[in-house]
Amino acid sequence: MAxxxxxxxxxxxxxxxxxxxxxxxxxxxxxxxxxxxxTLICGEAGAGKTLFGIEFIVKGATQFNEPGVFVAFExxxxxxxxxxxxxxxxxxxxxxxxxxxLDYVHIERSEIExxxxxxxxxxxxxxxxxxxxIKAKRVVLDTxxxxxxxxxxxxxxxxxxxxxxxxxxxxxxxxxxxGEKGSNQLTRQGLEEYVSDCVILLDHRVxxxxxxxxxxxxxxxxxxxxxxxxxxxxxxxxxxxLPVTSLTLENKVSSQRVSTGIPSLDNMLGGxxxxxxxxxxxxxxxxxxxxxxxxxxANAACMRRERCIYFAFEESPEQIIRNMKSINVNLEKxxxxxxxxxxxxxxxxxxxxxxxxxxxxxxxxxKPTTVILDPITNLVTVGTVSDIKSMLMRLIDYLQKEQITVxxxxxxxxxxxxxxxxxxxxxxxxxxxxVRDIEFNGERNRGMxxxxxxxxKHSNQVREFxxxxxxxxxxxxxxxxxxxxxxxxxxxxxxxxxxxxxLKAFSLNRKDREIERKSSMLEAKISGLRSEFESVKDxxxxxxxxxxxxxxxxxxxxxxxxxxxxxxVQQSTKK
Amino acid sequence: MKKQESVAVDEYVLTLFVTGASPxxxxxxxxxxxxxxxxxxxxxxxEIIDVYQQPLLAEKQQLIALPMLLKSSPLPQTxxxxxMSDTQKVLKGLGKNNETTxxxxxxx
Numbered sequence: 263m264a265x266x267x268x269x270x271x272x273x274x275x276x277x278x279x280x281x282x283x284x285x286x287x288x289x290x291x292x293x294x295x296x297x298x299x300x301t302l303i304c305g306e307a308g309a310g311k312t313l314f315g316i317e318f319i320v321k322g323a324t325q326f327n328e329p330g331v332f333v334a335f336e337x338x339x340x341x342x343x344x345x346x347x348x349x350x351x352x353x354x355x356x357x358x359x360x361x362x363x364l365d366y367v368h369i370e371r372s373e374i375e376x377x378x379x380x381x382x383x384x385x386x387x388x389x390x391x392x393x394x395x396i397k398a399k400r401v402v403l404d405t406x407x408x409x410x411x412x413x414x415x416x417x418x419x420x421x422x423x424x425x426x427x428x429x430x431x432x433x434x435x436x437x438x439x440x441g442e443k444g445s446n447q448l449t450r451q452g453l454e455e456y457v458s459d460c461v462i463l464l465d466h467r468v469x470x471x472x473x474x475x476x477x478x479x480x481x482x483x484x485x486x487x488x489x490x491x492x493x494x495x496x497x498x499x500x501x502x503x504l505p506v507t508s509l510t511l512e513n514k515v516s517s518q519r520v521s522t523g524i525p526s527l528d529n530m531l532g533g534x535x536x537x538x539x540x541x542x543x544x545x546x547x548x549x550x551x552x553x554x555x556x557x558x559x560a561n562a563a564c565m566r567r568e569r570c571i572y573f574a575f576e577e578s579p580e581q582i583i584r585n586m587k588s589i590n591v592n593l594e595k596x597x598x599x600x601x602x603x604x605x606x607x608x609x610x611x612x613x614x615x616x617x618x619x620x621x622x623x624x625x626x627x628x629k630p631t632t633v634i635l636d637p638i639t640n641l642v643t644v645g646t647v648s649d650i651k652s653m654l655m656r657l658i659d660y661l662q663k664e665q666i667t668v669x670x671x672x673x674x675x676x677x678x679x680x681x682x683x684x685x686x687x688x689x690x691x692x693x694x695x696x697v698r699d700i701e702f703n704g705e706r707n708r709g710m711x712x713x714x715x716x717x718x719k720h721s722n723q724v725r726e727f728x729x730x731x732x733x734x735x736x737x738x739x740x741x742x743x744x745x746x747x748x749x750x751x752x753x754x755x756x757x758x759x760x761x762x763x764x765l766k767a768f769s770l771n772r773k774d775r776e777i778e779r780k781s782s783m784l785e786a787k788i789s790g791l792r793s794e795f796e797s798v799k800d801x802x803x804x805x806x807x808x809x810x811x812x813x814x815x816x817x818x819x820x821x822x823x824x825x826x827x828x829x830x831v832q833q834s835t836k837k
Numbered sequence: 838m839k840k841q842e843s844v845a846v847d848e849y850v851l852t853l854f855v856t857g858a859s860p861x862x863x864x865x866x867x868x869x870x871x872x873x874x875x876x877x878x879x880x881x882x883x884e885i886i887d888v889y890q891q892p893l894l895a896e897k898q899q900l901i902a903l904p905m906l907l908k909s910s911p912l913p914q915t916x917x918x919x920x921m922s923d924t925q926k927v928l929k930g931l932g933k934n935n936e937t938t939x940x941x942x943x944x945x
Contacts (some may be wrong), residue, residue, distance in 0.1 A: 379861050
């Protein structure tokens with residue numbers, strides 16, 4: 263009711279529309295089918311025309327409070343009810359509640375003889391009565407052109423159908439007319455597309471043995487509409503159309519970081535890992551350990567007590583669990599505790615769109631924080647590269663909106679230039695790790711580097727990527743004078759360095775001792791010289807003292823002599 | 838029951854569905870009456886129904902193209918649509934063509 267009111271308000275500005283309730287279609291048509299006017303749904307056999315009509319009626323009756331009349335020219339009412347019961351539409355109940363009316367129109371050609379001019383008043387009366395009986399707002403005629411096979415006067419039929427369309431408009435009902443696709447035109451009779459206000463083509467194409475349903479709005483009088491071909495699905499909930507991209511790029515972003523599960527890889531990413539809700543691509547050649555990285559990432563998410571879904575397109579869950587056990591990653595316990603969910607399917611099981619829908623549904627049910635797709639390259643078997651790109655774009659869009667971190671793995675072939683492949687998703691993802699073979703010195707080693715990682719500091723170095731019993735490890739490659747060394751060459755070089763160091767240390771020791779010896783020798787010499795010097799000094803001292811003594815004694819003697827002389831003089835003078 | 842059965846063997850039970858006084862309907866009524874009088878004189882039971890008056894009949898009788906003449910007896914049941922202007926086809930539909938083709942031409 264609310265929608266009906268709001269559309270009424272807009273009457274002056276734009277065409278009134280009648281929402282179909284078909285997921286995604288109302289987005290493309292900006293509100294639904296033209297209200298009170300006829301719409302043609304055309305397509306080949308099995309394209310989903312009848313289902314489209316039924317869903318329009320059922321959704322109208324259940325969601326928009328618009329009762330509807332379904333006129334079937336092909337299937338009997340009971341058959342119809344039984345056919346759509348599998349989609350969860352309870353037609354019989356709706357009929358009882360007078361929300362839906364089914365009318366099976368049937369003409370047996372063999373019983374009929376045309377004897378002159380006639381018109382289709384019978385159909386008009388029936389339809390008019392049915393519409394009035396439940397105050398219908400919606401009418402579906404499936405498939406009108408059956409009349410052409412039952413009645414032979416084409417001129418009358420064409421005129422009458424024209425009249426029917428006009429009459430439906432005056433009745434004010436939103437009508438859907440289905441039509442089989444003709445060889446060169448949209449319908450066999452080439453009539454309905456001109457008298458309808460809106461034409462939607464349903465297509466069912468098979469490419470590489472896998473079919474994809476597509477829908478295109480060919481015309482829509484007085485309204486804008488998406489003109490692309492949109493893939494759509496029929497599953498147990500009816501039709502859902504998936505617009506190729508959401509129109510906005512306004513997803514919320516988080517600056518929260520999540521660990522990769524490999525500490526040394528976290529270190530390469532500024533020490534904290536990826537952003538939450540980002541998309542990560544791990545690409546590499548066969549056997550480079552992409553799945554192992556994915557498993558570590560899943561394991562890390564489960565260790566944080568977060569939920570994770572692992573979509574495996576190549577290996578069975580048991581196989582992955584077994585293989586990962588060998589590198590010390592126990593995924594089994596996470597599966598048992600319900601944190602980890604595996605969904606393994608062959609890519610060829612169904613088309614890309616179905617894959618996308620399955621992924622959507624699983625995510626909606628399980629509400630994980632981490633999703634892993636391993637590997638996306640296998641999807642190439644089901645679609646072209648551009649198909650996959652558009653699918654992944656929508657998936658990434660959706661996951662970003664839900665703040666779910668996603669990790670894709672992609673296989674690259676040696677023969678192709680790596681940077682160009684990866685299903686063209688490399689520009690879509692936030693982070694891209696490249697794991698590659700480094701073939702050198704008769705062995706094959708794994709090297710890993712970060713091609714890009716939006717919005718964070720990341721290492722620009724190539725790391726050697728080692729898988730051992732304890733898990734994954736990133737080792738700094740040896741950057742020597744001979745270039746980058748990995749594997750045994752790196753180890754050999756490291757050993758060589760070690761011996762060199764030992765030798766160096768040894769020779770240093772010897773030199774030290776020699777110097778010590780020399781110094782002690784010199785010291786001995788010095789002390790010898792010093793003692794010599796002492797003795798010389800002593801000698802000198804002695805001589806000096808002797809000399810002094812001599813002088814003293816001499817002086818004393820002289821004085822004694824003088825004194826003696828003086829006494830003699832005095833004696834003489836006295837005399 | 839017995840009487841009815843004996844009657845049903847050769848009596849024509851015809852129902853003509855029309856839509857009010859549309860040109861086709863008017864022509865159909867006039868034509869069928871003429872044909873009945875000419876070829877089935879005294880051996881028919883013609884009922885004319887205006888579908889506008891009984892819209893429920895439209896669904897019940899699987900009416901689409903109108904006017905329509907329903908021959909419920911003798912079997913097989915046949916339906917004739919149109920304004921009954923093609924007398925030959927009407928007679929063929931009524932199962933009378935083999936016996937009376939010559940007669941018509943003589944009459945005409």
